[in-house]
Amino acid sequence: MRHFDTWVLRDPYSIWHYYPTGHRWRDTVRDLIHSRAICSPENPSSSTPINPSMHTQSQSPLLQLPAELRQMIWSYVLTNDSTPTTLNPQTLHLVQLKGKIRHVRCPSQLNSSNHSNPPNPALTQNRHCCPTTPARWRIYDGRVPGHSDRLLYPHTHEHLPSSLSDSNVNLLRVCRRIHTEAEHILYQASRFDVDDLYTFIAFSESLSPNARGSIRRLTVQWMPIWIPMEGLDHKGSVYGHTHSDELWVRFWESVSKLGGLTELGLSLDLGRFTSVGSGVSGQRIPFGMGEGWVGPLLRVRGLTDFDLAVTARCDLEARGVVESELVKEVGELRDGLREFLCRPREVLDERVGKRQKRARLAITA
Template sequence: MRHFDTWVLRDPYSIWHYYPTGHRWRDTVRDLIQSRTICSPENNLKPPIDWSPPQSQQSPLLRLPAEIRQIIWSYVFTNSSTPNAQTIHLVQLKGKIRHVRCPNPVHISLNPKPNHPNPSLTQNRHCCPTTPARWRIYDGRVPGHSDRLLYPHTHSNLPLTLSNSNTALLRVCRSIYFEAETILYRASQFDVDDLYTFIAFVTSLSPTARAAISRLTVQWMPIWVPMAGLDHKGSIYAHTHSDELWVRFWEVVASLEGLRVLGLSLDLGRFTSVVGSTGEAVVSGQRIPFGIEEGWVKPILRVRGLKEFDLAVTARCDLLAKGVVEGELVRDVGLLREQLRGMLSVPRERKREVKGMKKRKIILAITAA
């Protein structure tokens, strides 16, 4: 167990690494890690957590009128220098969910230009270069990232940029926590580029805080097309890119009752071209079919009640590949974006009413028969 403990502390997700003695870990241990039975952020939680509000209020601060307390909480947890929401990059570091407060707040516009996604979705976290997940550093030229580790976030300077200042107020007492937590989550725009990191983050929140999340940006790099029968259980990416994880992630997003602003950015990596014998450019790279009926889109359709939605696709292309890929991406992505905006903006109440109407029609049909 001594060697096992050392290995877990060093890199719990490197399930294909070997012993220092040259022996590979047993399949049973690797299966436990892939199924997230061990070495998982969710396992670091300490349930059950009592989310019920306290009955007594002993702090002198809590004797102030509720209106004044709300002004204090808003001053602490919101950025008064800008009307935009503060962007919080969620990261996973050694099995724990942490965050980095972005110095450049972004906002998804209510009226984005057609076929021109907002800059917030095309940054790919370049605003905070220590926060992107390792598999999104596809060219290997970003200093500080390690290709030997399978952690999502491995930049060597990431621990120096983590944020834990403003939220310290929530740890004063339970009364302040239950009064101020909704302000923090409602005033922040969460940015995530690892699906499981967001799932573990939401799992750790109280039901009140979970319902207060109103803005979310998902910047994701597919290793293979989800829901297309391309799952590779033997891959080193099986614990971060799988159909089961893709469906589970969107189930969690759909469960956020207060979510109103959603942005989805797909990073397709690099496209290269080679001129064939006929003189035409042959383009190679990660392609995703864009259509409302595609399998990877169907889990997203569970989301309801949005006021703003945007979809962006980023890729790196040479000159020949850009001429081939850019036109079809602009056309297909623009069409899918408009279709999703119409479907995801349906109010949650209307969805329940439709179910009730179907049920009444069935009862009337049986009665008429």
């Protein structure tokens, strides 16, 4: 069978009577193959296309428009807004569904008069704006209607398939010229919101270098099952494939490779806190620049804005205790991370295992 396939690839006309499966071609197809009317290369000496009714890109009326108008058209088709980058960036919730990376366009709009420094609407919403998009391990009691705890997929809401965005990205498949002109618009004009680490890693690895470098905004919704980088990995846990030290490091390495990233938001969802006797029970995570889970974040550079939010569900008695413990620590960590992450990308630091670049002397004779 190997030699038969090779024969077909070398000369498809030598056995024009049959399919590779042994079935006979239709008579009309056999005639076309026999006359070499199909699968025939274009004559290099001829400057006219095979089909006279087809037009080249230089004859397309759409591509004859000025570049500014074409950019407005691409923006409107891909983002439903002619100027989404500066006024109203759309929020795209990345989800993993049946092994594929999809997204849900958030319906909530940004209503702010301060367009020079718009807030991040996805930082503290925890995807409550789109209840079908949170990962299943972020559902607290496991009995929320629509979610399933029997599957290992991160996003399992039964209504999620009907909520997926129908963004018209087919425009990028028209021709190479349109793809080159419009590819960066979709990523520059969007704020990507992710609550599963592997989902974003797979998403970033599937992008071209140009698209990866066009991402400007990213929001990370993270619920620590256990504290990263503390040696608490549980190999036998069902969360082992979504919460591990290796995955935590890989995620921030992927974020550090986004050369155009300027806005980063990190939202830590600590879950539920309840008052028990004279104390409070709940998942606590240490906040400090020297903590092990903070180290991988320091690989990111070149930001213009960084924000940190910590959310938790507390009863009335536990709320005051949790707020008194977290407000000061979270504020100090946010300021420290801003100082590091907003440095230029050329400046490296020894705290992340790299040396700073030094100017070398030019020695001449």
